[in-house]
Amino acid sequence: MKMQFIPIDYDYFDFEGRNYAKIIGRDDKGKRICIVDSCPVYLWAILKENLPEEKIDKLIKKIEKIKLDIKGRQTEVERVEMHSRNFLGKPVKALKIFATNYKDLHDVADKLDMPEIEKRRGYDLGYTTHYITEKQLIPLSWYEIEGEIITGDGFGGISNIDADICIKLETIEKIESEKDFTPKVLAFDIETDELKIGEGEILMISLVSDKLRKVITWKKTNKKLEYVEYVKDEAELIERFVEYVKKISPDFLTGYFSDGFDIPYLKARAEKHNIKLNLGLDDSPVKFHRGIFTTAEISGICHIDLLRFIETAYSQYMQSETLSLNEVANEFLNERKKDFEIKHSSKLDGKDWEKYFEYNLQDSILTFNLFEKFWPDLLEFSKIMQEPIFNISRNGMSKNVESYILHNLHKFNEIPEKRPTYDEIGGRRKREKYEGAFVFQPQPGLYEDICIFDFTSSYGSVIVTYNLSKSTLLEKSEKNSYSIEALGKKVYFEKKSGFFPEMLKEIIEKRKKYKQELKQKPDAIKNARSNAFKLLANASYGYQGFFGARYYCEEAAAATAAFARKAIKESIDKINQEGFKVIYSDTDSIAFLMSKKTEEQTFDFLKRLNDELPGIMELELEDFYKRGIWVTKRTGEFGAKKKYALISKGSKIKIRGFETVRRDWCRLARQVQNNVIKMILQEGNEKKALDYIINIVKQIKERKIDKKQMIIRTQLKKPISEYKAISPHVIAARKMQEKKLPIDESLIEYYIAETKGKKKLVREKVKLPDEKGEYNIEYYLNHQILPAVENIFQVFNINLKDIISGKKQTCLNDF
DNA sequence: GAAGTGGATATACC
DNA sequence: ACTGGTATATCCACTTC
Numbered sequence: 009m010k011m012q013f014i015p016i017d018y019d020y021f022d023f024e025g026r027n028y029a030k031i032i033g034r035d036d037k038g039k040r041i042c043i044v045d046s047c048p049v050y051l052w053a054i055l056k057e058n059l060p061e062e063k064i065d066k067l068i069k070k071i072e073k074i075k076l077d078i079k080g081r082q083t084e085v086e087r088v089e090m091h092s093r094n095f096l097g098k099p100v101k102a103l104k105i106f107a108t109n110y111k112d113l114h115d116v117a118d119k120l121d122m123p124e125i126e127k128r129r130g131y132d133l134g135y136t137t138h139y140i141t142e143k144q145l146i147p148l149s150w151y152e153i154e155g156e157i158i159t160g161d162g163f164g165g166i167s168n169i170d171a172d173i174c175i176k177l178e179t180i181e182k183i184e185s186e187k188d189f190t191p192k193v194l195a196f197d198i199e200t201d202e203l204k205i206g207e208g209e210i211l212m213i214s215l216v217s218d219k220l221r222k223v224i225t226w227k228k229t230n231k232k233l234e235y236v237e238y239v240k241d242e243a244e245l246i247e248r249f250v251e252y253v254k255k256i257s258p259d260f261l262t263g264y265f266s267d268g269f270d271i272p273y274l275k276a277r278a279e280k281h282n283i284k285l286n287l288g289l290d291d292s293p294v295k296f297h298r299g300i301f302t303t304a305e306i307s308g309i310c311h312i313d314l315l316r317f318i319e320t321a322y323s324q325y326m327q328s329e330t331l332s333l334n335e336v337a338n339e340f341l342n343e344r345k346k347d348f349e350i351k352h353s354s355k356l357d358g359k360d361w362e363k364y365f366e367y368n369l370q371d372s373i374l375t376f377n378l379f380e381k382f383w384p385d386l387l388e389f390s391k392i393m394q395e396p397i398f399n400i401s402r403n404g405m406s407k408n409v410e411s412y413i414l415h416n417l418h419k420f421n422e423i424p425e426k427r428p429t430y431d432e433i434g435g436r437r438k439r440e441k442y443e444g445a446f447v448f449q450p451q452p453g454l455y456e457d458i459c460i461f462d463f464t465s466s467y468g469s470v471i472v473t474y475n476l477s478k479s480t481l482l483e484k485s486e487k488n489s490y491s492i493e494a495l496g497k498k499v500y501f502e503k504k505s506g507f508f509p510e511m512l513k514e515i516i517e518k519r520k521k522y523k524q525e526l527k528q529k530p531d532a533i534k535n536a537r538s539n540a541f542k543l544l545a546n547a548s549y550g551y552q553g554f555f556g557a558r559y560y561c562e563e564a565a566a567a568t569a570a571f572a573r574k575a576i577k578e579s580i581d582k583i584n585q586e587g588f589k590v591i592y593s594d595t596d597s598i599a600f601l602m603s604k605k606t607e608e609q610t611f612d613f614l615k616r617l618n619d620e621l622p623g624i625m626e627l628e629l630e631d632f633y634k635r636g637i638w639v640t641k642r643t644g645e646f647g648a649k650k651k652y653a654l655i656s657k658g659s660k661i662k663i664r665g666f667e668t669v670r671r672d673w674c675r676l677a678r679q680v681q682n683n684v685i686k687m688i689l690q691e692g693n694e695k696k697a698l699d700y701i702i703n704i705v706k707q708i709k710e711r712k713i714d715k716k717q718m719i720i721r722t723q724l725k726k727p728i729s730e731y732k733a734i735s736p737h738v739i740a741a742r743k744m745q746e747k748k749l750p751i752d753e754s755l756i757e758y759y760i761a762e763t764k765g766k767k768k769l770v771r772e773k774v775k776l777p778d779e780k781g782e783y784n785i786e787y788y789l790n791h792q793i794l795p796a797v798e799n800i801f802q803v804f805n806i807n808l809k810d811i812i813s814g815k816k817q818t819c820l821n822d823f
Numbered sequence: 824g825a826a827g828t829g830g831a832t833a834t835a836c837c
Numbered sequence: 838a839c840t841g842g843t844a845t846a847t848c849c850a851c852t853t854c
C-alpha cells in the first residue's frame with residue numbers, strides 16, 4: 009500500500025516488549041491514517057581515552073551480556089557497535105549499545121558503571137524525540153509512505169482505533185513540493201457554576217468547527233434556540249460531548265486554558281457521574297501529565313491549549329495587559345466576548361440563559377478563530393523545532409531551543425548531552441547573578457533630532473562572533489582564543505567554531521532571510537517563520553544561562569553579556585568621536601543627537617561603523633526622531649533609566665517605561681500622563697500640557713472624574729496566605745475571598761476610597777470597584793496623578809506640587 | 824509617634 | 838522550574854530616636 013501522508017499526532021506503545029511509534033495523520037484525500045513504525049533503540053557509552061583494543065573487546069562482550077528483568081519487561085543488550093563521534097565538540101570513541109526497550113535504557117545505563125566508561129548518554133530523550141531524530145522526520149510535512157495494512161489483532165489490536173487505515177510502515181520519503189494541509193479543528197468551551205475544578209455543575213458546553221456551531225445544555229428554557237441542544241442532565245451532557253468529539257473526530261481539539269480548566273473539570277465531573285471521558289481514537293481516557301502545569305493528552309487527537317502557546321510565542325510583543333480570551337481575541341481578531349455577567353445558575357432567569365448560551369458559543373467561536381490565526385505559527389514552530397505540535401504548543405522557549413539543538417546534533421556527529429540532575433540544577437540555581445547589560449545614565453531633558461542604532465540579534469551575534477558555548481569553553485588560557493573578563497576571572501573560548509554557535513549562526517541567517525522575504529511579499533506563514541527564528545535567536549542567550557539546560561554554560565552566558573557591553577561601549581565612543589552626542593543606551597541600542605548632521609551622513613557613518621565591527625555583529629538604523637524626553641528618577645536628581653518617550657519624524661510616538669505603559673496604575677493617571685507626553689513631544693514645549701493638567705486637577709478635586717477611571721489593577725502572584733507584606737491588592741483579594749468572588753489568574757481590581765477616622769495606611773482605604781464609596785482625592789492627586797507627571801514638568805523647571813497645592817497660583821498667569 | 828530605611832512586591836526594558 | 842540581567846516605583850515592616 010502506497011500513499012501520501014502528513015503526520016500530526018505522535019504516540020508510542022509497547023508490543024511484545026518493544027517500542028513502536030504510533031503516528032496519526034491524514035492522507036491527501038483527508039482519510040485518517042495510523043502508521044506504526046519502529047526504530048533502533050540505543051544509548052551511548054563514551055569510552056575513556058586511549059583504551060587498548062583488547063580491553064574494549066572485553067568490555068563489549070561484557071556489555072552484550074546485560075539482561076534486565078524489571079517492571080514486568082525483559083530488556084537485554086542486543087548489539088554493541090563501536091563509533092567515532094563527537095561529544096561537546098571533542099572526538100570520542102563511543103559504544104552504541106542497542107537494547108530492547110527505550111524505557112529501560114536508564115536501567116541499562118545504571119549497569120554500565122564500569123571503569124572503562126567515561127560517560128553514558130542518549131537515554132533521556134523520550135521515545136518520540138528519539139524516533140523523530142532517528143528517522144529525520146519533520147512533523148507536519150507531507151510524506152510518500154509505503155507499508156502493509158494492519159488488520160485484526162496485529163500489534164495487539166491496534167487496528168481497532170478509529171482510523172480509516174492502519175499501516176505498518178516500510179518506507180517513508182519526504183515530498184519536496186509545497187503542499188497544503190487544512191486540519192480539522194474543533195474548538196470547545198464549558199461553563200460551570202464554580203471555578204474550582206469539579207466543585208460545581210457543568211451547565212453547558214459549546215462546540216465549534218467549520219461546519220458546526222452548537223451549545224449543549226441540560227437547562228430547559230421556554231424559548232428553544234436552534235443552535236442549542238437540550239439533554240437530560242449533566243451526565244448526559246458529558247456523554248453527548250464525548251459523542252460529538254468522536255463523531256467529528258477532529259485532528260485538533262482546542263480550548264483556551266483547557267489544560268488547566270475545561271478538561272480537568274470535565275474529568276472531575278465525569279468521575280462523579282461514573283462516566284468515562286474516553287476521547288481517544290483508541291477509546292482511551294484523557295491522560296493528565298502533572299508538572300507545574302497540568303497537561304491533558306488525548307490519544308490520536310492533538311489537544312491544544314491556545315493560551316499556553318500564545319504565551320510563549322506572542323505575549324512579549326502584545327499590547328494586551330492580560331492574556332484573557334477577550335483581550336487576546338480583541339488584539340488578534342478584533343473580535344470580543346459577548347457581554348454577559350456570569351452569575352450562579354440559581355440566580356438566572358429565562359432571558360439570562362439565552363444570553364449565557366450565546367456567550368458560551370462565542371467563546372468557542374473566538375477560540376476557533378484564534379486557532380486559525382495561530383495555525384501558521386504552530387505549524388512553523390513544529391517544523392523548525394521538529395517536535396510534535398502537542399509539545400511545541402506547551403513548551404517554553406528554553407525547551408524549544410533545546411529541541412532545535414537535539415534535532416540538529418547529527419549534523420555535527422554529536423552525542424547528546426544529558427539533562428542536568430536534580431542536584432546539578434540545585435547547584436546552578438544557587439550561583440550568584442553574573443553582570444548583565446550596560447545601561448547608559450541619561451541626562452534628563454527634552455531633546456531634538458535623535459537617531460537610534462540597534463545591534464541586530466545582539467546577544468546571538470555575540471555568541472556566534474566569539475564562539476561562546478559549553479563545548480568551546482577552554483579550561484585554561486590558550487593562545488589564539490577568544491577571552492574576556494567575566495565572573496570575576498578571565499574566561500577563554502576556542503576559535504574553532506562549536507556546534508551551538510554554528511547552529512545559532514544558521515538561525516540568525518534564516519531569520520534575516522525570512523524577514524527579507526516577508527518584507528517583499530507578506531503572508532502569515534512567512535511571518536510565523538520569521539518570528540519563530542527571531543524567538544529562537546533571542547532565547548539562545550538565556551538558554552545557556554538557564555539552570556535547566558542540557559548545554560548550560562555560565563561562563564558562556566556571562567561572557568556574552570561582557571562582550572556585548574564592550575561592543576556597545578566602544579560604539580558609543582565612536583559615535584561621540586564622530587561628532588554626534590550619545591544621550592542614552594540600553595543593552596543593544598544607542599540613542600544620540602544628530603548634532604546638525606544629515607541623515608545621509610549618518611547612514612554613511614553607520615556603514616563605516618559596521619565595517620569595523622567584529623564577526624557577524626552589525627548595527628542597524630532603528631529610526632530618526634524629531635524629539636524625545638528623558639526624566640529624573642523620583643529619588644535623586646539623576647535621569648531615570650528605561651523610561652523615555654520619543655516622537656518619530658513620521659509623528660509616531662514611542663513610550664517606554666512610563667506609567668502610561670504600566671498596568672498597575674489607574675487609567676486616569678495613565679491617560680493623563682500619555683496626553684501630557686504627547687502634547688510636549690508634538691508641540692516641543694510644556695504650555696498646553698500645563699493648562700491641561702491644571703484642568704484635570706480641578707476635575708479631580710470637584711469629583712468630576714468617573715470612579716471607573718480610578719480603579720487600580722494589580723496581579724495576585726501567589727496564594728493570599730503566602731504574602732509577607734500585606735499590600736493594597738492583597739487586601740482587595742481578601743475582600744473578594746470574603747465575598748466569595750472568584751480569584752482566578754486575572755488582575756485584582758480596587759480603588760482607594762475616602763474613609764472616616766485616622767487611617768494612615770493605603771491598604772486601610774481599599775475598596776472593591778462595586779463597593780460604595782468615593783475616590784480619595786488626596787490619594788489620587790498625590791499618589792497617582794502628580795507622580796505620573798511631575799518629573800515630566802520638572803524637565804521645564806516647573807514644580808507642579810506648588811501649583812497644585814495653590815502655593816503659587818499666581819504663577820499660572822505667567823502662562 | 825514621626826522619620827528614615829530596607830524589604831517585599833509588581834512591572835517594565837532589552 | 839520551565840530563557841537572562843537591569844531598573845523604577847510603591848507600600849509595608851521595622852528600627853531609631
